[in-house]
Amino acid sequence: MNKLISRILGGKNELAQFGAVALLLLLVLPLSLDIFRLNLVGKYLTYSFVALGLVILWGKAGVLSLGQGVFFGLGGYCMAMFLKLEASDPIATKIQSTPGIPDFMDWNQLKALPAFWVPFKHLPFSLMAVIVLPSLVALIVGLAMFKRRVGGVYFAIITQAMALILSLGIDGNQGYTGGRNGITDLKTLLGWDIRTKHAQYVLYFVTCGLILLTILFGQWLLSGKMGKMLVAMRDREDRVRFSGYDVSAFKIFAFCLAAALAGVGGALFVLQVGFISPSLVGIVPSIEMVIFAAVGGKNSLYGAVYGTLLVNTGKSLFSETFPQLWLFLMGGLFIAVVVLFPNGVAGIGEMLKKKVLPGLGKLQTVGPMVTPKMATPATKGEES
């Protein structure tokens, strides 16, 4: 039992970091921001589920998926379909030519609810689908690709194509999916109005709670055999394979887990923002989600949360005041993170410790220096 707790909470360092994140999310932000801004933060935090998944999948296992928007979208659409059906009861939609179906179906001359929408009348099914559907898609894709030892760049390109396929597919089937406008006008969850301030507060804290739980789960997972296996596979895949492990199974698991987390994020996004559209699913949002994880530090669960908050806050600040500058900044961020800060915000602290502090020491004490020798292989290791 003690072992379990220590694996979940990690060492002193992790405990302090966890405390800091919990303090920031549960106390500092709610007390210092009005509900409009807090709702925005809540929206950003739903992306950090995707970033947390990417830390496990990309940072630890070394598999870069450019299609996490697909899973975010699938989760979001599952939730939105339930909410839309609840908002389209026959009384509220009695002016339609076919009452009881979502408004965009009526506009597209559909006469009955399509069969795949019917199960989404039930909340338990919808909630299950939020997790199961993305994982299932990830399982199929993962089985097909990892079993054939496809990885790296090819995997990234295929997943990017998936993001394009899903966004085009949703876009092209307006009658069944709401098309380009997405699913909008979501009102209540089992009669509870999600648009009120009170509901937004509740949803914000639910999101925070789930994020903190996810971080703890991630720490538990990564501190055990799974974490070691993932890192070993990332660094020397052939050796892991020669040791008799099924590499693909671990990769598939990581991919499914990341997909499920993204799905949860999507569902929470829909609950807080009140709509979902294909523009949140496509190539651009999917690759932006990667930068959230990269800015925070692709190896750090806490970094994922900070990275998401930083990039999104920067995005809304800049695109409000200097819209022309934002793309330059975003582009520069991609390049800088890759070239200068491969370990993101979380890595800057460590880099300071390793490089700057010994450097400062060098300025003060002129003596036999061991640090430059140690620093050289470290930088070489980063480049290769």
Next chain:
Amino acid sequence: MSHYSASELWSIFIMQGFSGLSLFSVLLLMALGLAIIFGQMGVVNLAHGEFMALGAYIVYLCSEIVHNHLPALVPYYFIIAIGVAFLAAALVGLLVEWSLIRFLYKRPLDTLLATWGLSLVMQQSFRSIFGAREVTPTLPDWLMGSFKPTATIDIPINGVFVMGLTLLLTFAVWAFMYRSRIGLQMRATVQNRNMSGAVGINTKLVDRFTFCLGCGIAGVAGAAFTTIGSTGPDSGSRYIVDTFLVVVFGGAASLLGTVASAFGIAQGQSVCEFFLQGTMGKVAVLLLIVTVLMIRPQGLFPGKVRS
């Protein structure tokens, strides 16, 4: 279809076939540069589309200059503009290789992110310099209009021009890669970098040259596209996934594979778009490609090099 006469059906068939061929040349033109950069060097250049857009903007710039200052050259400028587009894109490619790509050769996933960042920067630069609206260069008269071999068949000249240029460029790339000395060095470097270095090939220089060449070809592709459509800041990013799929689907290291996959995808897409509405045709083709790639990840014509 029964109310069409036989000759009308024949005309539809010809024109559908031509539109498929037209799409084929567009896809091939886009993919040629990437077949070199990604297929040969393994560099994932997500800014490839922006190099095409750069070529297109250069043609637009040339057209503006010629029309305002040298009206006498109007009928001929387009040919020169293609050359300028090649040089400009190659030059920017050189700069990018020198300042960014060369540090990332061993980190393909990081290259992918960095070049995506580069593509954002380039897009915004286009927007700041040329404005957000799409631009079209004034084309010389000989590129306008269409052939009419019979009363019902209508074949646009610009389509034929793009097709001709594609053929020419494909042949040039093939001749360069398989018949020239530097092409030999390039292939040697791809197959075994250390051995190539050991026999005296300057592999770093070869890398730089190869990247430059790929970007230059992208510039030519962009220049050719100005004859069939307008150019906007985000024109390039619209094509990037298709371009990569063409190269991957063909088998990354094979030029023949790229040609074959561009042909297959183009014909598939034009048939699907005839039967399915709008974007769904494209979705069907993309799904098919992705499914095939999951079953056969090495593509249609896998290279013989072991990784």
